[in-house]
Amino acid sequence: MINTKEIKSVKLASFTKMTASIYGVLGFIAALVMLIMLIIMQAVGVIPQLAPQWGQFNFVTGLGIPLLVLLPIGAFFITIVVSLFSVMIYNTLVPRLGGIRLELEGEDVVKIPVISFSLILSAIGVIWAFIVGLVMAALVAPLFSVISTPSIASNITDNLTNTTGATVISISSVTTNITTNLTNTTGTTIPDGTFGTAGIILALLLVIGLPILAFVFGFIWNALFALFYNYLVTRVAKIKLEFANMAGSLHELKHIPVISTALAVALIFALLGIISGILDGNYGEFITNFVFYFIETALIAFLYNYLAPKIGSIKINMG
Incomplete structure (x- = not known):
């Protein structure tokens, strides 16, 4: 019997x-x-051949080992931020747009x-795009304004020169050279303040165009x-999600069968890879998509099944 369920909210924590x-x-x-790859590449002498200027640098101790600490910590905290806000956005939008529905x-x-x-x-993607835009x-518009204002650009250059004792190329002269080159190339006089206007236009495109x-x-x-x-994919494999009712509409995702779910997701991205390819x-993108997403999804499902009894499963309101 097929039951249609709507994910009405996701428990944040x-x-x-x-x-x-x-x-x-x-x-x-x-x-x-990455560490294993760096060890192999350094052992066989590939790195000095690809980048002779880095021949004396020990990539294993200088890059590989630090990444063992930095990458997991970075992934953990970045995922906290992304997951936290994504779930908050989802729960806020569901009453207005409706939630994800699954036929189980x-x-x-x-x-x-x-x-x-x-x-x-x-x-959800629109809201994230708006935030990013x-x-x-906020970063781009002031930069363009500074570049387009010769007095400010000159002051920055003078301050850098006085502080460092080194001659710093004038930002205003760079701007002037760019403007002159554009004028010579296009045959059109580029008016003063063009870069400031361009900054405003770019800012509007980022804030409005990117979300669209x-x-x-x-x-x-x-x-x-x-x-x-x-x-297409369901003819070969299906995503499997084992839900258990806790109380009322509250359910927990107890278990994710690894192989069938990984195969289904990998096939979807392989098909999407054909289009993007x-x-x-x-x-050949569909092949790399299949391999990558099969491994990634299998690892996620395996880790979920391992961690769920220890730190708690994902809980959702579904009805």
Whole structure:
């Protein structure tokens, strides 16, 4: 019997704790693989051949070993931030847009309704794109304003020269040279303040244009994900999620069967890789997608099953 379930909300603490723990471990595994590769490359003398200027640098102790600490910690804390805000956004948007719906038969996900899946995920992507665009605009616009103001640029240059004792190339002279070159190349006089105006336009594009692009491409990508799964992938393998009812609409994700779920996800991304590979001319992308996402999903499922009894499973309200 097929039951349609909607994920109405996700428990913040359980989701964040689990995802951060998983990606912390994945970060350590990635760092370990990189360390092994660096040891092999340094042992056979590949690095000096590829980069002679770095021939005396010990990549194993200087890069590989520090990454064993930095990568897991970085992955853990970055995932905390991303997971925390993503779940908050999801829970806020569900009453307005509806949540992700899954058609379940036992532990098998037999179908992912396309519109609900694509809409909520692309909406989350829009908000993240807006935040990223806002931060980038806040960094870019003042920079363009400084470049376009000769007096400020000259003061910065003079201060750097006085502080360091070294001659610093004038920012205003660089701007003037760029403007002159553009004028000579295009035959059009570039007015003063062009860079400041360009900064404002770029800021607007980042704040407004980036979220629009995120929604359009995110919706298409997520819709293709669901369509490929519903009509092609389920003929070969299905995503399996073992839910257990705790109380009322509260459920916990107790277990994720590894092989079938990893195979299903890998096949979806292989199909998506065919499309993106055709668009960017990388016709072997579907193979790398399949291998990468099979390994990644299998590791995530395995780690989830291992960690769930120890730190607690992900809990969701589903009805």
